[in-house]
Amino acid sequence: MSNTISLQPLSNFTFSTKESQPEEDPSVAARLQRLTNDYDAKGMRRTVEGVLVVHDHGHPHILMLQIANAFFKLPGHYLSPGEDESLGLKRRLDIQLTMDVNENTLPPGVSASGLSGASLGTDSFDLGGGDWEVGDCLGTWWRPNYETYMYPYTPPHVTKPKECKKLYLIHMPERKVLAVPKNMKLLAIPLFELYDNTARYGPQLAALVTALSKYDFVYL
């Protein structure tokens, strides 16, 4: 029954920007049409998203992308047919949040003193990708139809769901530069803000608070 998880402080992470990553579909209708086309061609869509948890002053926060000052989403994407969930999720996290290789310079806002100071210890300041550690599944959501709503179970009599989305806990590296596409923000949302706030964050994100409650957090 060991459910202990260590959380890094938010201050260990540095935020930079990278090229915009526009939404694939210009409208909800277009998104559902793509889902329909993909289902006909490749079967049920499998989506994976990462739950990046840090702490600020001893309270857990989840890192979320905000698009157009409006809706919130977790980093992640749907997988290619046959693609491994864990590897596919790591690759999508790199695409969305890791600095591009050709941008491998100091990000704006990171000073030389910040990189060499005693507070950083002896570890290298990681600018690259590939160091996400995928942990437990925190929840699974099913889309029974070509509609916007999803459920945390397969509804009775639904035999061919159109999408299955899994949310995975990500164990953060000790330090990292997180490069955020210019058309998004990356926000650290405290659990007390997210709890019981389906109106603002939707049921999938709000439910993360109770899903995380099983863990004993250690605040590094």
Added chain:
Amino acid sequence: MSNTISLQPLSNFTFSTKESQPEEDPSVAARLQRLTNDYDAKGMRRTVEGVLVVHDHGHPHILMLQIANAFFKLPGHYLSPGEDESLGLKRRLDIQLTMDVNENTLPPGVSASGLSGASLGTDSFDLGGGDWEVGDCLGTWWRPNYETYMYPYTPPHVTKPKECKKLYLIHMPERKVLAVPKNMKLLAIPLFELYDNTARYGPQLAALVTALSKYDFVYL
């Protein structure tokens, strides 16, 4: 990432009745007063509850106690100081749901043919206790004050919560007679009824749907 859980069919369980187990406290005020007294004498209250999951026609159901045709609760209770969580939970499940030793006869409604029929296989029909298997913690709730509300996290600046409640998944035995105190009902609530239904079941029970969504269920 193995999250597979086998669920027994609801029809494998037989329901009997046993002596009433009245609520300890006659009112909410009395309950909070007892919490206050206990905290002063013994420190933070530790409560454990069991989430008994079965399936009916391939959809998961949670077994819940209903009291006075009104509110729903999971079987469980608070522990004695120093008492082991898992052992204490098993003991409370026996007290609430297992037939008393001196009632060790066929329960009303269980026919002799039902006990010896081919549908029961060769296993013994378990009338006794002690065969609960405590699984994963599904959630933790904290009571910051001597008040009725609880949160699935410790709110910032709360250093001395008054109660910590943990909800544990119970792996059900293949068959069992469940003896329900006369002043209660035991109901199997389907996940689709519980989901997004905080109004009827409260936040702790409604949140179990998303907490359970991480599992792949096998319907036996």
